[in-house]
Amino acid sequence: MKLESLNAKAETPTPAGHRGRARRRRLARSIAPSESTPFTGRRIPAYNLLSETVLARIEDQADWILRNIGVEFRGDRTALDHFAQTGARIDGERVRFEPGHVRALCATAPSEFQLHGRDPVRTVTLGGDNVVLMPGYGSPFVSDLVKGRRYSTLKDFRNFVKLAYSAAALHHSGGTVVEPTDVSVNKRHLDMMLAHLTLSTKPFMGSVTAPERVRDSIEMARLVFGRDFMEHHAVMQANINVNSPLIYDDTMSTALRIYAEAGQCVCVSPAIFAGAMGPLSPAAVAAQTLAEAMVGIALAQLVRPGCPVVFGSFHSTMNLRTGALTFGSPEANMTTMALTQLGRRLGVPVRSGGGQITASNAPDGQAMQDSTGAMWSTLLSGAHQVWHAAGWLEGGLVMSYEKFIMDLDHCGAMLKLLQGFETNEEAFGRDAYFETGPGENFLSTKHTLRHYAAANYEPQISDAGPFETWSENGALTSDQRATARWHQMLNDYQRPEIKPGIQAALEDFVSERKARMPDEWY
Structure with a gap:
C-alpha cells in the first residue's frame, strides 16, 4: 500500500478526525515488503477432473500396454532378473506383465x-x-x-x-x-x-x-x-x-x-x-x-x-x-x-x-x-x-x-x-465495526493494525502505483524490475553455516575424484 493512496483517502476528513488521519499515516510509514506467508499445507481441496469410471478406463489401458506391448530394459540384465523372479514374462530385453501385476509390486511404496x-x-x-x-x-x-x-x-x-x-x-x-x-x-x-x-x-x-x-x-x-x-x-x-x-x-x-x-x-x-x-x-x-x-x-x-x-x-x-x-x-x-x-x-x-x-x-x-x-x-x-x-x-x-x-x-x-482463508472470530473483525461507522474506512482500526503486515500476499516486483509515478520512475516493465531484484537477492545472500570439518571433507573428496579423471567434453 502506497503512502500517496493513504493520504488521498484522508484528504476528506471523516468523523474520526485528525487523530485517525495521523494513525493512518503512521501505518503507511510502517508498511514494508512482507515475506511470503509460510506454507503450512494445502487447505483447499484438490480439483478432480475425471470420474472414477474414466480413471479406471485409463488404468485398464495402462495394463493393456504392459500386457500386449511391454517395456524394454536395454542393457540392464539385473533389472530384468528382478522382474523375472516375480513371474513377469521376459522376451529378450522386453518385459510384459499381466493386468494388476505391476500395481501390486508398487504397493510397498510409501x-x-x-x-x-x-x-x-x-x-x-x-x-x-x-x-x-x-x-x-x-x-x-x-x-x-x-x-x-x-x-x-x-x-x-x-x-x-x-x-x-x-x-x-x-x-x-x-x-x-x-x-x-x-x-x-x-x-x-x-x-x-x-x-x-x-x-x-x-x-x-x-x-x-x-x-x-x-x-x-x-x-x-x-x-x-x-x-x-x-x-x-x-x-x-x-x-x-x-x-x-x-x-x-x-x-x-x-x-x-x-x-x-x-x-x-x-x-x-x-x-x-x-x-x-x-x-x-x-x-x-x-x-x-x-x-x-x-x-x-x-x-x-x-x-x-x-x-x-x-x-x-x-x-x-x-x-x-x-x-x-x-x-x-x-x-x-x-x-x-x-x-x-x-x-x-x-x-x-x-x-x-x-x-x-x-x-x-x-x-x-x-x-x-x-x-x-x-x-x-x-x-x-x-x-x-x-x-x-x-x-x-x-x-x-x-x-x-x-x-x-x-x-x-x-x-x-x-x-x-x-491455504484458503480463516472464518474464525478474529477473521471477521467485529471489533473494527465498533471503532468506525457507516461510510468510514477501516484503515486505522485495531483489527487492521493487528493484521496489516501479513493480511495480503505482497509480490516483490509488481507495481500497483499510478501511471504518473510509474512513468517518473522510468516506466520499468516487470522483467526490468526483476533484474534489480535478482541482483539484490544475490547481494543479500548469506551462506548457511557448515562445520569446517565437513566443508573440508567435501572439498577433499571433489579434489581427489577430479585428480583421477581425464577431462571429457562430450
Whole structure:
C-alpha cells in the first residue's frame, strides 16, 4: 500500500478526525515488503477432473500396454532378473506383465515421506496435503537483460542455488538447475553437489548420468548427513527419465537401482510429447505415462521395499504444423490433472508434469500466460512436488534470471491461495465495526493494525502505483524490475553455516575424484 493512496483517502476528513488521519499515516510509514506467508499445507481441496469410471478406463489401458506391448530394459540384465523372479514374462530385453501385476509390486511404496534438509527446518514432506516447489532443471543456457543469452557456467549454477535458497516460495534446491558448461562433463556433478550441500540447506537432487556419478553423489551426501542417518532417511532425489516410448536405458535403470539400494528418493518421470513419443490424445498420454512410471516404481520396490518414490511426468503437446513443442496448452494441462488423480490412486506422491513452463523465447506475456496455465492445473489438481516452478524459458533450453524472479512472485501467490482463508472470530473483525461507522474506512482500526503486515500476499516486483509515478520512475516493465531484484537477492545472500570439518571433507573428496579423471567434453 502506497503512502500517496493513504493520504488521498484522508484528504476528506471523516468523523474520526485528525487523530485517525495521523494513525493512518503512521501505518503507511510502517508498511514494508512482507515475506511470503509460510506454507503450512494445502487447505483447499484438490480439483478432480475425471470420474472414477474414466480413471479406471485409463488404468485398464495402462495394463493393456504392459500386457500386449511391454517395456524394454536395454542393457540392464539385473533389472530384468528382478522382474523375472516375480513371474513377469521376459522376451529378450522386453518385459510384459499381466493386468494388476505391476500395481501390486508398487504397493510397498510409501504414500508420504520426508526429504531431510541439512538444516532440519528445511526438511519437507512429500505426499498428503503438502506441496514442494523447486526451480527449473537442466538448461544449458541462461539469460538476463544485461548480458543476454549465453551458455551457463558454474557461476550461474551457484547463483541459482543461492537464489533458490533465498526464495521463501521454493522449498527444494533442485538438481541440475543449469548445466555448468565450463566444467568437464564427467566432473561437473562434483561441483554441483558441492554447491547444493554448502550453499543451501534445502533438499536437493543427485546426478544420474553415469553409475560412478550416482555413487559420488551419494557418498558426498553421506559426508554431510552420515551413512547411518541416510540408511533410514531420504535426503536427496534422483530424476529417472524414461526414454519414452516404453524404454529404460541402462543408464537410467542402473541409477534408479543404486539410489533405491541407498534408500534415497527415486522420481520416475516418463517424458511423452503427444504425437511423437505416444499417441496424440490426453487419455493415451496419461495411460502410457502411468504404465511407464509404474514399472520404474515397481523396480525400486523390488530393489528395496519401502523405497521412497515419486510418480513423475513430463509431457507436452506439439504444434502439428511445425513440430515445435508447446507448453501450457489446455491438452497438456488436462493431462497433468489426470495424472495427479492417477498418482493419488496409485498411492504415491506425485510430481507434476507442469510447473511454470513455456516455449516463449523471452520473459514476456506469452511466457507468463503459458506458465500460469500450467501452474494452475498443476497445483489445483493436487500435485505434491512441482519441478520447473521458476526460471524456465525456451522449452527448457534457457534458465532466465528475470523469469525466475517473476515466477517466484506467482509461486508465493499460489501458495497463499492453496491455504484458503480463516472464518474464525478474529477473521471477521467485529471489533473494527465498533471503532468506525457507516461510510468510514477501516484503515486505522485495531483489527487492521493487528493484521496489516501479513493480511495480503505482497509480490516483490509488481507495481500497483499510478501511471504518473510509474512513468517518473522510468516506466520499468516487470522483467526490468526483476533484474534489480535478482541482483539484490544475490547481494543479500548469506551462506548457511557448515562445520569446517565437513566443508573440508567435501572439498577433499571433489579434489581427489577430479585428480583421477581425464577431462571429457562430450
